[in-house]
Amino acid sequence: MAKGKYRFNAESLTYEKIEHSTKKIVMIGVTYLVGFVTVGFIFMFTWLHFFPSAREHTLMDENAELRNQYSILDNRIQKLEGLLNDMAERDNNIYRVIFEANPIPQEIRNAGFGGVNRYAELQSKPNMEMVIETANRIDILNKKIYIQSLSFDTIISLAKNKKEMLKRIPAIQPLRNYKFSSGFGYRIHPVYKTYRMHTGIDLTAPTGTKIYATGDGVVRDAEYSQGYGKMVLIDHGYSFQTVYGHMSKIVVRPGQKVSRGDIIGMVGNTGTSTGSHLHYEVRRHGSPVNPINYYLSDLTPKEFDELLQMSKQTNQSFD
Numbered sequence: 176m177a178k179g180k181y182r183f184n185a186e187s188l189t190y191e192k193i194e195h196s197t198k199k200i201v202m203i204g205v206t207y208l209v210g211f212v213t214v215g216f217i218f219m220f221t222w223l224h225f226f227p228s229a230r231e232h233t234l235m236d237e238n239a240e241l242r243n244q245y246s247i248l249d250n251r252i253q254k255l256e257g258l259l260n261d262m263a264e265r266d267n268n269i270y271r272v273i274f275e276a277n278p279i280p281q282e283i284r285n286a287g288f289g290g291v292n293r294y295a296e297l298q299s300k301p302n303m304e305m306v307i308e309t310a311n312r313i314d315i316l317n318k319k320i321y322i323q324s325l326s327f328d329t330i331i332s333l334a335k336n337k338k339e340m341l342k343r344i345p346a347i348q349p350l351r352n353y354k355f356s357s358g359f360g361y362r363i364h365p366v367y368k369t370y371r372m373h374t375g376i377d378l379t380a381p382t383g384t385k386i387y388a389t390g391d392g393v394v395r396d397a398e399y400s401q402g403y404g405k406m407v408l409i410d411h412g413y414s415f416q417t418v419y420g421h422m423s424k425i426v427v428r429p430g431q432k433v434s435r436g437d438i439i440g441m442v443g444n445t446g447t448s449t450g451s452h453l454h455y456e457v458r459r460h461g462s463p464v465n466p467i468n469y470y471l472s473d474l475t476p477k478e479f480d481e482l483l484q485m486s487k488q489t490n491q492s493f494d
Contacts, residue, residue: 245305252312259319266326274333274340277460284322285315343411345389345469347435349419349455350442353378356452359465374463375418375456382423382451384442388433389417389457389469397425403454404446407439416461420454421446 181190267278333340357377392411400406403420407427410416423443427433444451457466 245309248309252309252316255316256312259316259323262323263319266323266330270330271326274330274337276329276333279322279326284319340413342391342435343413343415345411345415345417345457345466347387347389348378348470349386349389349417350378350380350384350453351387352384353380353453355379359463359467375420375454376466377452377454379450379452380442382441382443384453385438386419386422386440386442386453388435388437388439390415390435392417392433394427394429394431394433394439397427397429397431400446402447404448405440405443406446409433409439414460416458417466418454418456418458420456421448421452423451 180193263279263284271278355376356379357373359376360373361371362373388409390409390411392409392415394407395410395416396406396408398406400420403418405422405425406418406420407422407425408416408418419439421443422440422445424441425439426441427439433439442451442453448454455466457464457469
């Protein structure tokens with residue numbers, strides 16, 4: 176039998192050869208071709224997707240190495256951030272406390288960068304989020320290090336001037352012999368009979384008792400004031416000032432330099448006062464603070480504790 180495809184004709188009981196038209200042959204060819212192309216495409220996609228090329232392998236290895244290096248860099252930045260935060264904590268709560276300096280506010284230490292967008296060029300490129308974040312953290316670290324460096328320069332300067340500062344802090348009692356009569360805080364005013372803030376302490380002593388400067392400084396005021404009467408204000412520098420009120424006599428003048436222990440006047444009863452006494456104030460950064468906290472040089476611990484207890488008693492002041 177000749178080659179070809181045949182079909183059985185039941186009526187004639189013979190085999191008849193199947194003849195295909197040219198069109199049908201073309202259609203069959205196209206069908207096979209499309210099938211082969213489809214299978215080939217699926218195979219190629221599967222191969223490329225699950226079996227990377229040599230270049231892709233190289234890129235994947237490079238990306239893995241970059242991620243590893245970034246992880247190492249991130250850990251180092253975290254350690255630097257922790258170290259810098261520890262330095263700032265010690266700076267504010269130890270060094271600056273020792274040298275009587277104001278702490279640096281956290282908003283200044285953590286201030287960002289204003290103005291021009293420093294990362295605009297990077298933002299225009301794809302997949303740069305990690306780089307931008309790292310660059311931003313490094314910039315913030317650089318600024319914090321700069322601020323901390325300036326702070327340490329200040330601390331070093333204060334340390335060099337520590338001896339001078341200790342001479343200027345008001346650290347002794349302004350009178351030698353006295354009776355403690357009224358402390359710092361809210362008290363009943365002796366004249367107005369109202370409950371108001373008493374910005375210093377009252378030390379009772381006879382008229383004419385010598386008053387001593389409690390630290391080195393320069394006399395800024397030596398005059399009569401309506402409330403304080405005859406009063407002296409000494410600027411000690413380092414944000415300290417002291418006020419001596421109700422004096423009977425002033426023996427210093429404005430602009431005069433005084434040393435700790437110098438006589439600046441005599442106890443009296445001038446101004447708004449109900450008895451012979453000294454009204455003594457210590458001001459820090461322009462605000463009154465409790466002078467008892469600066470009685471450092473001429474009291475034993477027991478004497479200081481007794482004086483501290485007396486200063487806490489709520490009573491009527493002399494002014």
